Amino acid sequence: MKQTVTRFVNALQDEFCSTLERVDGGAVFTEDNWRYAPGDGPGDGGGRSRVLTAGAVFEKAGVNVSSLRGDLSERLAARLEVTDRRFFATGISLVIHPESPLIPTVHMNLRYLQLLDPDDRVTRAWFGGGADLTPFYPDNEAAVSFHRAMKGACDAYASDAYTRFKKWCDEYFYLPHRGEARGIGGIFFDYLEDDPERTFDFVSAVGAAFNRVYEEIVSARKGRGWNESQRDWQLHRRGRYVEFNLIHDRGTLFGLETKGRTESILMSLPPLVRWTYAQRPSPGSPEAQLVELLREPRDWL
Numbered sequence: 001m002k003q004t005v006t007r008f009v010n011a012l013q014d015e016f017c018s019t020l021e022r023v024d025g026g027a028v029f030t031e032d033n034w035r036y037a038p039g040d041g042p043g044d045g046g047g048r049s050r051v052l053t054a055g056a057v058f059e060k061a062g063v064n065v066s067s068l069r070g071d072l073s074e075r076l077a078a079r080l081e082v083t084d085r086r087f088f089a090t091g092i093s094l095v096i097h098p099e100s101p102l103i104p105t106v107h108m109n110l111r112y113l114q115l116l117d118p119d120d121r122v123t124r125a126w127f128g129g130g131a132d133l134t135p136f137y138p139d140n141e142a143a144v145s146f147h148r149a150m151k152g153a154c155d156a157y158a159s160d161a162y163t164r165f166k167k168w169c170d171e172y173f174y175l176p177h178r179g180e181a182r183g184i185g186g187i188f189f190d191y192l193e194d195d196p197e198r199t200f201d202f203v204s205a206v207g208a209a210f211n212r213v214y215e216e217i218v219s220a221r222k223g224r225g226w227n228e229s230q231r232d233w234q235l236h237r238r239g240r241y242v243e244f245n246l247i248h249d250r251g252t253l254f255g256l257e258t259k260g261r262t263e264s265i266l267m268s269l270p271p272l273v274r275w276t277y278a279q280r281p282s283p284g285s286p287e288a289q290l291v292e293l294l295r296e297p298r299d300w301l
Contacts, residue, residue: 001125001196002088005112008200009065009092010048012110012207016063016094017050019211023218026056029063034261036068044069049264053271057222059099062267065092068260076257084123086116087258091129092207093251095268096214101234103221104135104142104183105241107268108210109251110203127199128190130165131210132173133217134183134241136234138289140300142217143184147300149213150187150206157202165189170297175244180294182244190250233287235274242273 017029029050036045047066052058067090077085091111098105110129114122133146147166154161169188174181187206192199245252245268255265281287 001112001200002090002114004200005203006067006090008204008207009067009090009110012092012211013048013050013063013065016092016211017052019215020052020058020061020063020096023215023222024052024055024057024061027052027054027058029061032263034264036066036070036260047261047264049261049267051267055099057098057100057103057218059097060271061094061096063092063094064264064267066090066260066264068258070258073257076254082115082124084115084117086118086120088114088116089258093268097238097270098218098222100222100224101136101226101230102139102224103218104133104139105238105270106133106214107131108207110207111251112203125193125196126190127192127196127203129203129206130169130172130186130188131206132169132183132186132188136237136290137230137286138293142221143298143300145217146184146186146213149209151301153202153205153209154187156205157198161189161202162187167297173244175240175248177247178240178243180240180291181297182240182294184293184300185297232274233281235272236276236279237290238270238273239275242269245269 021028029052032049034046034049045066045068047064049062049064052061069088072080072085072087089111091109093109095107096105108131112125112127114125117123131150133143135142151162154165165187166185169185170181172188173183173185252265281291
């Protein structure tokens with residue numbers, strides 16, 4: 001399974017980057033290969049980071065893959081509630097920040113992790129991941145399309161998978177200090193240990209569904225005009241994205257705790273962002289409607 005998932009995430013990176021370059025039409029990804037060297041302990045493996053910047057559609061798009069082998073810190077092992085600290089992890093992570101405030105930001109990651117005993121025998125292994133959409137203006141059509149695609153990927157795995165993973169996503173991508181969600185959700189799952197082959201098929205279906213639906217969402221909106229007031233709101237809302245990723249995101253914390261490559265870990269941050277003191281949108285405005293939308297989870301289907 002280790003080799004299968006590693007091949008899968010590398011092929012998926014190629015597929016995603018090809019789709020994004022085609023949709024953007026004005027920029028290409030730069031590639032950065034790196035080796036995993038934690039510095040204070042054994043480590044092996046590395047990754048391939050690809051970033052597109054200043055495109056015709058995407059202000060910044062990052063698609064990273066990695067396959068790492070090393071030791072969990074004592075603190076991270078305690079947080080994961082595991083005793084074996086030697087690990088192998090492989091996965092793909094992407095975050096896309098369009099320039100237009102009318103196109104949602106999106107995030108997806110798929111990962112596989114093994115824990116190993118001192119004799120390198122696998123003692124535990126699981127899949128995790130998810131995908132979520134972060135609009136800057138209310139967009140019912142995009143939200144429904146995204147959730148419908150995620151449900152389609154979930155249904156073949158288990159009849160209740162979408163319901164469970166959507167709820168997990170709504171609870172996970174939440175900023176308690178703001179009292180609002182980061183976006184309109186999607187799915188989130190972790191510690192899927194049973195029936196690895198079937199779970200791998202599910203993870204593969206999530207990747208395919210994501211690639212298809214986000215291309216459709218962007219293509220339908222990239223020709224729409226926007227103004228500087230809307231752009232200002234987008235930069236303000238990006239601040240919420242940064243707050244979540246730096247304070248709560250497990251992937252960011254795992255990467256930093258395992259002394260991964262900082263540039264790749266923080267790839268998820270937008271190139272421009274604004275924090276405006278005590279900003280309150282005008283009552284009844286689309287901006288106010290978005291804030292209200294993010295207060296409580298919605299059944300988009």
